Amino acid sequence: MKYPPDSTPANSAAAIFFFFFSAVSMACSGLLFNSFVDNKCFRPCHLKPAVPYPRSLSTSRFYLTSSLRISMSMEENGAPTQGFEVSRKKLPHVLTVAGSDSGAGAGIQADLKACAARGVYCSTVITAVTAQNTAGVQGVNIVPDEFVAQQLRSVLSDMEVDVVKTGMLPSIEIVKVLQRSLKEFPVRAVVVDPVMVSTSGDVLADPSILSSFREELLMMADILTPNLKEASNLLGGMRLETVADMRHAAKLLHSLGPRSVLVKGGDLPESFDAVDVFFDGEEYHELRSPRVKTRNTHGTGCTLASCIAAELAKGSSMLSAVKVTPLWLCMCFYSYALAKRYVETALEYSKDIILGNGAQGPFDHFLRLKHNSGTGVTFSGNDLFLYAVTDSGMNEKWGRPMEVAVKEAIEGGATIIQLREKNAETRKFIETAKACLKICRPYKVPLLINDRIDVALASDADGVHLGQSDTPAQVARALLGPEKAIGVSCKTVEQAHQAWVDGADYIGCGGVYPTSTKANNTTVGLDGLKTVCLASKLPVVAIGGINASNAIPVLGIGAPNLKGVAVVSAVFDRSSVATETRNLHSMLTEAVSKAN
Numbered sequence: 251m252k253y254p255p256d257s258t259p260a261n262s263a264a265a266i267f268f269f270f271f272s273a274v275s276m277a278c279s280g281l282l283f284n285s286f287v288d289n290k291c292f293r294p295c296h297l298k299p300a301v302p303y304p305r306s307l308s309t310s311r312f313y314l315t316s317s318l319r320i321s322m323s324m325e326e327n328g329a330p331t332q333g334f335e336v337s338r339k340k341l342p343h344v345l346t347v348a349g350s351d352s353g354a355g356a357g358i359q360a361d362l363k364a365c366a367a368r369g370v371y372c373s374t375v376i377t378a379v380t381a382q383n384t385a386g387v388q389g390v391n392i393v394p395d396e397f398v399a400q401q402l403r404s405v406l407s408d409m410e411v412d413v414v415k416t417g418m419l420p421s422i423e424i425v426k427v428l429q430r431s432l433k434e435f436p437v438r439a440v441v442v443d444p445v446m447v448s449t450s451g452d453v454l455a456d457p458s459i460l461s462s463f464r465e466e467l468l469m470m471a472d473i474l475t476p477n478l479k480e481a482s483n484l485l486g487g488m489r490l491e492t493v494a495d496m497r498h499a500a501k502l503l504h505s506l507g508p509r510s511v512l513v514k515g516g517d518l519p520e521s522f523d524a525v526d527v528f529f530d531g532e533e534y535h536e537l538r539s540p541r542v543k544t545r546n547t548h549g550t551g552c553t554l555a556s557c558i559a560a561e562l563a564k565g566s567s568m569l570s571a572v573k574v575t576p577l578w579l580c581m582c583f584y585s586y587a588l589a590k591r592y593v594e595t596a597l598e599y600s601k602d603i604i605l606g607n608g609a610q611g612p613f614d615h616f617l618r619l620k621h622n623s624g625t626g627v628t629f630s631g632n633d634l635f636l637y638a639v640t641d642s643g644m645n646e647k648w649g650r651p652m653e654v655a656v657k658e659a660i661e662g663g664a665t666i667i668q669l670r671e672k673n674a675e676t677r678k679f680i681e682t683a684k685a686c687l688k689i690c691r692p693y694k695v696p697l698l699i700n701d702r703i704d705v706a707l708a709s710d711a712d713g714v715h716l717g718q719s720d721t722p723a724q725v726a727r728a729l730l731g732p733e734k735a736i737g738v739s740c741k742t743v744e745q746a747h748q749a750w751v752d753g754a755d756y757i758g759c760g761g762v763y764p765t766s767t768k769a770n771n772t773t774v775g776l777d778g779l780k781t782v783c784l785a786s787k788l789p790v791v792a793i794g795g796i797n798a799s800n801a802i803p804v805l806g807i808g809a810p811n812l813k814g815v816a817v818v819s820a821v822f823d824r825s826s827v828a829t830e831t832r833n834l835h836s837m838l839t840e841a842v843s844k845a846n
């Protein structure tokens with residue numbers, strides 16, 4: 251295979267045609283992705299596109315696969331082969347040239363995960379090994395430049411790389427080595443993430459490298475993706491405080507050589523939205539989206555750049571032929587728009603993870619935390635806000651079928667339901683669970699089963715709640731798989747830790763107050779609840795004797811991971827479940843909004 255392929259008029263025209271296919275595919279893959287993410291966390295970004303999004307294509311999956319097939323058949327010898335058949339399959343391939351992060355949130359590890367998540371092969375040239383965790387960077391060991399050169403040669407000479415993405419380039423020699431390697435083995439696009447300082451504030455490249463970045467690295471970039479600090483450093487300390495400043499910076503950076511520039515405004519002060527500015531040498535595009543409130547942002551820069559590289563690699567067959575035309579720049583822009591959407595979604599999915607004790611945690615590139623196998627229901631800590639736990643005795647007492655009680659609770663504002671049917675026969679319990687799921691699903695309210703993993707499996711409920719003498723959470727996780735929610739009752743710090751180790755999603759802590767619903771229950775009080783919450787790495791729901799008259803002090807204990815209250819008698823041992831749930835919901839909502 252020759253790089254770049256011959257640029258004949260015929261294959262240029264074909265490439266332009268195929269670019270449109272690819273742009274359509276990429277846009278559609280974004281749409282498919284959005285519909286997959288079709289839940290509470292989907293937030294559109296306000297896009298000013300250079301090419302209109304083809305929103306009405308219902309056959310997007312066909313377009314996506316067929317364009318890839320065509321692209322792949324072009325790979326054979328740089329010209330289209332006959333028909334749509336693929337005689338030799340080639341994976342889109344990104345090579346990342348970056349540093350290793352031992353905590354695996356950023357660097358090489360983030361790049362590998364991002365490419366895998368986007369369906370692209372990723373090879374790695376490691377420039378430095380860092381000792382790093384959620385608190386910061388504790389040590390850096392730079393790989394000798396001759397060995398970086400050797401790694402580059404090994405991969406580039408053999409493995410048909412489409413796109414190179416650079417991250418941590420810690421020395422001038424390594425930048426020079428990269429430049430020489432890319433001259434010897436040209437690739438179709440280069441994405442440069444000019445990593446200099448980690449988000450924890452640790453220096454990852456000697457300041458003396460700035461001149462080398464300006465003089466050598468930027469020239470190689472098809473797209474440069476600095477954050478505000480990096481853009482400012484590259485521009486000699488220029489102040490970047492507004493979107494207008496970002497536009498100015500993008501233009502100045504563009505004049506240093508990259509074909510397009512993306513200045514990321516995640517750190518822009520006093521901005522509710524995250525605003526990025528893309529400049530292609532002629533036009534500016536701004537992409538805005540509301541910020542995801544989470545500590546788990548470590549590695550977002552590396553991930554975004556890798557995703558851009560991955561999307562470019564997917565459309566790689568036409569990159570060389572149409573390079574530095576408006577179409578090619580559109581392709582860069584679409585790659586970026588898809589990458590941004592992916593990163594936002596991953597952050598939203600991961601916002602409740604607690605991993606590590608430092609200020610900045612990693613996120614889940616594979617979106618497993620809320621994956622829902624097509625049920626449309628995914629669990630998040632916020633679902634614990636008003637947790638209604640059923641009791642068949644109470645419903646019988648008030649002459650209500652279980653389904654009616656569940657519907658009323660949801661209409662009153664319950665955010666999650668647990669069927670706690672201690673005396674139900676198994677077959678009846680499964681039928682009831684299925685009937686209740688039909689009620690819950692349209693509202694996207696998760697339905698969990700108390701104690702009974704068999705019933706959860708048979709009914710395809712959204713998860714289980716287990717006590718300390720029920721099936722261990724670790725066993726439940728093995729039986730239910732990663733997608734179902736598992737809650738565990740915990741009264742102590744040790745139990746809370748074990749629940750986390752076992753793979754639970756949340757813990758229930760109580761009894762906060764004395765209760766007559768559960769016999770011989772130990773009361774831990776508000777202090778016991780607070781102790782467990784502060785030690786728990788998982789979101790917590792409080793339970794036991796909670797009702798409209800005493801719920802507010804529970805939420806006021808001052809533990810950010812206390813996400814809500816679980817109630818039985820306060821809603822089900824009443825004449826109107828809907829009225830009681832509504833009343834409790836509005837009290838809790840008012841208390842939370844006052845506290846904010």
Ligand SMILES: Cc1ncc(COP(=O)(O)OP(=O)(O)O)c(N)n1
Nearest residue numbers: 701715716717718739758759793816
């Ligand atoms: C949300 C929630 N928290 C705690 C419990 C109690 O579970 P467990 O200790 O297993 O007791 P039983 O409910 O099985 O009697 C719960 N059910 N829900």
Ligand SMILES: Cc1nc(C(=O)O)sc1CCOP(=O)(O)O
Nearest residue numbers: 760761765767794795817818819
């Ligand atoms: C099911 C349950 N678990 C508890 C625990 O402390 O783990 S207390 C409890 C009963 C809660 O019922 P009510 O809201 O009517 O007090």
Ligand SMILES: [Mg+2]
Nearest residue numbers: 701716717720
């Ligand atoms: Mg139990």
